[in-house]
Amino acid sequence: MNKTLLLILCDFLLLNLLALTRWEKAEPIPPKQPAVPQMAANAATKDQDLVEAMKMSMADERATREALTQKLSATESSLAQREQNVTQLQADQTRLSAALSATQRSAADLSQKYAAATQDASMTKEELARIQRELDDKRAEAERQRQSLASLTQQQVDAKQKIEGLTVAVKVAEQEKQLLRQAADSLKTQVEAERQDRLKAQAATTQLAQGVGQLAEKSGELTKEIRDNRPINANVLFSDFLANRVTAKFTAVRAGVFGPATREKEAATVLVTDGEKIYALLHIDDTPFPLSENSLDWEKVSAEFSRPPAYHSRIPALHFLSLDPRVLVLPVDPAQATALGVKVYPIALEPFKFPEAVLVNGGGKGYGEVGFKLDSSQPGFVRVDNRFFKRLFGDFAPSRGDLVLSKTGELLGIMVNSDYCALVTNFLPYKTLTTGDNVKSQHTADLLNDLAGRVHLLPLKLQ
DSSP, X not given: OOHHHHHHHHHHHHHHXXXXXXXXXXXXOOOOOOOOOOOHHHHHHHHHHHHHHHHHHHHHXXXXXXHHHHHHHHHHHHHHHHHHHHHHHHHXXXXXXXXXXXXXXXXXXXXXXXXXXXXXXXXXXXXHHHHHHHHHHHHHHHHXXXXXXXXXXXXXXXXXXXXXXXXXXXXXXXXXXXXXXXXXXXXXXXXXXXXXHHHHHHHHHHHHHHHHHHHHHHHHHXXXXXXXXXXXXXXXXXXXXXXXXXXXXXXXXXEETTEEEEEEEEEEEOEEESSSOEEEEEEGGGTTOOTTSOOOOOSEEEEEEEETTTXXXXXXXXXXXXXXXXXXXXXXXXXXXXXXXXXXXXXXXSTTSSSEEEEEETTTTEEEEEEEXXXXXXXXXEEEOHHHHHHHHTTOOOOTTOEEEETTSOXXXXXXXXXXXXXXXXXXXEEEEXXXXXXXXGOHXXXXXXXXXXXXXXXXXXX
């Protein structure tokens, strides 16, 4: 709050307090004096003095009150004037603030206009310089064009002179053209004749090329036929066998008297195919299930392929073939064949093309050429000439499980005993044993006894 206004209010409150106070009631009660014997003359004089004093006091009081009233009125007028001045000052302040804001905005606008004017002035100078440069360029271009026009004029004069000379040359050329046209017609006739001769030569060449192609095709067929009918050296066949053999390992477990009985077997063989599926070919004596002993139920049977350095894969089943139950095949899926990375031997389509074959003993322990003969009573088997084989190789004689390869490198069959070879022409299974950790339900004893019984039904020379 304004200090001046506060002083005025304090003065106003003090005057109101003084004006409204009843001083007659606020005077102290004079103490009572003991009665004094009054005399008649003295008593009248004291009352009059007291009345006079009271009148004078009341007159002073009235004068003081009137003075205070006048002063209060003056104070109120001054206060109202000051309030009016304050209001005027506030109005002036608001007006000045608005004027100041407007002035600031005008100054900002002027600054922007000044900057824009400065930029326009700069741009105008640049524009003038650019226009001056363009004017100079136009002048230079006009000078160049003037010079070019003069040059073209001179060239036109020269051209007219050349045209006059060329007109004469054209007339000469027309005459030469007529002469050349006549010569061209003559040459066209010669070219047409040569083209006909060329067409005849091309036709003859095409016929000759077709004849050469047919001759080459027949030559390829002839080469293939010669290759198919040419026997392969036994050393080459055996080396090829060693490079492509795989190992099949079998493990069978069953209950024994003193605990589980385990039998393991391992054999080397090759992969064969009928054009659709791939198998590994073995004799039953290469497994833990020989037919020469009394069969018992096996509880666990496992089999796997292996090949150096560290390849192993599971064999899911054993198929005993219908052509002879002693011959079994192990299925090989394409992924296993690819992983093994060995040659797959095709079965022989013409097993009797050559009278001799190559026999590989013991999965690659030995080999030799052996002759064989057909047996009309047993068309699925051939008889091996043991005497001739023994005479060539001494103590090394054919035995069951030996693989027999044709002289063209195809698989001919497998020896079922020391005299007869079973010709492998298909892979039709007679019985199947699925490998696994629990094969009790397959009753392996009955399966093997069935296989042994079928072998016993064969002629004695094949057993």
